[in-house]
Amino acid sequence: MISFRINCAQVWVRLVRFVCKVTRRPQVTYDAPPMPARSPARSAR
Amino acid sequence: MHARLGLRRAVAGSVSLVISVCLVVFGGHVGAHVVQNVLVPGLGLHEQSWWLAVAVFVAATASIVAWVQWGVDWVPVAIVVGSSVASGVLAEAGHEPAARWVASPAAHEFPLVVVVVTGIVWLRNAARRLPLVRTVLERRRRRHPEPLDALGAVDRSRTAAVLALAGDVERATVLATDPRIAARARRVGLIARARRGPDPFVRDHAAPRAALALAGVLDGDAIDRFREDASRAVAGVPASEPTWVRPLDATLAAVALTRIGETAAGDRWATVWHTNLALRNGHRPAGWWTPLGIRIATAPLWEHAAASALARAHGWHHPERPDADWQAIRRRLLGAAARGSAAVDDERAIAAGRLWLAFADDEQAARILSRPTVQHDPLAVALDRLAAHLADPRDHTDRKDLVA
């Protein structure tokens, strides 16, 4: 086993937090996120 | 009816072609400007003022949207005619006209409008997915926390009609008699056709009239007007808005007319359903313009599913391919079920798909479609109730009413 001296798991979490901060989304929620709609969000009328 | 529509289309096409050619050949520079402007409203004015040209184009586009939405057909005609006359009057003498080739497609300007309208509808739907637009719509939704409050007048009528079919006549009556529905009908009638009478539903407005009829609220005179309107209509049922027939509204109207004894309306609608509005590449149109019998855009999945399921329930399907619509929409319905009921259109599609499960012996689809919980959108909830009503083996009486 080699060593890169980088804790990938911790850096990953920090990257995720950074992305969440930039996109202003919470890191953890307790309701499932809605699916991004492929079809239009509402009907024509 | 087909021959009549075909003749109209031929006459309209020929007349517009002749007029265009005459304008180009004999009208000279002025004629060319007029034809340019008819083809692309505003184009004929671009040499005079770019701003004016853009303003005319935007106004024409908005008016086309209003035409498709509310049947206000005189506004785009007025804008196109007015701007075309103005472009002819303002055209400079001796100025080389823009490329003559622009005149030749003028004969096809109506199909071009169809393309433009389809494009506008697509753009509108695509725009709703953009982040900023989504945020605005989300804020609007939050201002109306009660889903019923956020429901538009036409969807309200549709919900009432479906609830009535599902057996919940009480709630259907409350919804169908909402004053906002009549207010909208009055506005549309006034703006599109200058109608000022006491009855806002004297012509067209298929969905509200179907809801009122199914809820048992229409009086004798109103029923007679409903029947008369249907007998005169090209599609066998009243239009949704002046000159526009929409699949679900028309099907609900046909169901309502059948229930009040006007079975011929159902038969005539069935003919239109599997000829003029037939499946093409797995889709049915979002609207049908009755003067020339032209299909516009494609119906949203949920509307296609709901209308076709109701048609199937009444035996208005194609005699040789009763489940053709199911085959066409099945996979898209499963996709909606996978996406879940968070988006309104998906939720309605799931509920409408469940209507079809009463006829399609499809265990896999039944399992997939039954998983999402339909609970947000009132129209979706109503469709879901109707689906349960169709599937309930104990409820024979109502099923017999509904199912031919």
Add this chain to the structure above:
Amino acid sequence: MTVSELHRPIDTGEPARPPLLPAQPRRMGPVTRALVLRTIAVIAFAQAVGVVFVAIGGRWRAAGLSLAFPGGGFLYSAAPVAFVLTWAALTVALVLWWGMSVHWGIPLLWVLSAVGAALWADGPRLGYDSGTTWGWAIPVVYLLALAGAGTLVYTFESRFRAKRAKVDELNAYLATATLPEPARPLREPDDMDAELLRWAYELSLQPVDAFRGFEWGEQFHGGTVVRYQLNYLGWALAPYAVNYVPNAPGQIELALRNLVHKQTDLRVWRYWRTLNLIGNLDANPDPLVRDNIMFSGFTGDQINLYEAATGSTIFDEPGSLTFVWEDGRTFAYDHHSWMEAVRRNFDESRLGFFPCEPGWAFAACNTIGAQALLGHDRLHGTELWSELEPRWRRTLELEYLMPDGNYANIRSTHTGLSWDTGETPGGEYFTTGSHGFADVAPDLALRGRMLQLRGTPEKMAGLAAMVRDGELSLELPEEWERNRARKTAVSSWTKLIAGARMVGQGELAEAAQRACDRQCATGDTWPERPLRVGVANLALHLLVRWSTPMDNATLNLRGYVPPVGPVLRDAPWPQVMVTVARSLDGDSLELTLRPGPEPSTAAVSLRFDSLRPGVAYEVHDRDTGADVASLVADAEGAASLDLVVAARRALRLAPVAAVPGDGGGAR
């Protein structure tokens, strides 16, 4: 092994003594060596090309130096900031390589640094004239390259030698040491067990498309990944089913079933399409056909344990586990085709273990995949595991085993490299999978357990001495959970409880459990959590808490055994919750009922079957001895009882005598 009077003895195949560690361990297994040599060859080729470019001079020199050492060309071009930025980007690329299988990240950056350095050769400089070059950077770059390679070789070699030096000592220990028998008490669930069960049920019995109470975050790694929360909950409820409510399968079967169904919700598995696209350049969303053992193996194991705990065959039906993509495409599976997909991936893998994220093969996940195949063999009489077992063991022992008995957590299937990625302490473990090898390799389980527990009996004895009158006055420090959304002490308590049981310190384990409840209780109910911890770690706590007397390894080996004695077939949820339903003698039934989340003041109807036909039964209160009701089994051995459950009721249903007549009634 006899686990208790509740379960029949089961032969787990554990030997008396463990296998010893190889006396002459290899540095790498044959496949790993081939992959590493290939990686070295590619880098050597790049170095050779770099040397040629350096010799050519000019722009080519800058490019060549970047090939020698990423960003080296920027150093030559007097652009130290670009050099630093290259290495910052490479660090991120390394993490993304691990995290999202961005295999092309590092090579792309390396090549881009060469192209960039070449293009910048005559470009502007910060604080220097355009076109300035630092000749001294040439030897420095090569020194850095040598130092980098040397460091990697040194870390590998020093670790290997340090581990190899321990082999004799460890083998001496393995040859002579004995471990105490683990503690496997038959527990009576307390109030906190009931709260935790209620939480687990409310989480599981909500509509299948609802996920209230689950923790949603990024779905690639860590505690916010919902599929693992579903796995762990399924793993935790399975032993509860066999240890506490084997004679009342109704509520728990539905909970376990729903947890499996939720795995087919698009929001849970749609991450795979992104990973597959990035890592395999494959846009297929099917989550089972290729790689993704973290889903196929884990959930496959969850399905096995569901079937073993409840006897249900619902997922054996074709198409019972269908994944639907957002465009409506369906990928239909069932228990059998699911396991066949797992087996096929094992067979097609060059390394012998197949990847979770594309290009990354984990020992833990491949052990759980092995568990899944074994469980299917036990339930359905197949040979999916038995045929694979030799190759699987060879991979584990040759490609992942380290000299001191640890197994490397992860290995790249592209480069053969392995390092501590921070997911587990030290990036290695003595045992792995969710059963510690106990079912798939009992001999390795014994060896791993012995190595892992060196010194533990003494530590636990010290803690046991702190127990006074069944109470442990201790609070453990809180530590960050993996997603770093909160701190918790529950994970540390879970390890302590598990460790205590493993060395036979049952009393300490019970006292530690009570201390954990005391320290970490929140008083909350679903959708919050009764203990101050995230969903994933709470489910792992439940897994340890409820894995006695039978654990999942034993359950996996045993398969399904129908309950003996009276069975409570129907108990209405959410009015009432069954926390105990077991028969120790095959005739009577111990029953504990508690009010559910929506209790009723009216009597609830309980339906029993598997009673002795025509026999009268009496229901007594176990705590007070008072008579509660009587009933008579009908000709089919069924009877029902109406009972008010306003508080905890510990009952015992026992036959009185054989009397003629049908049906039953409650007093």
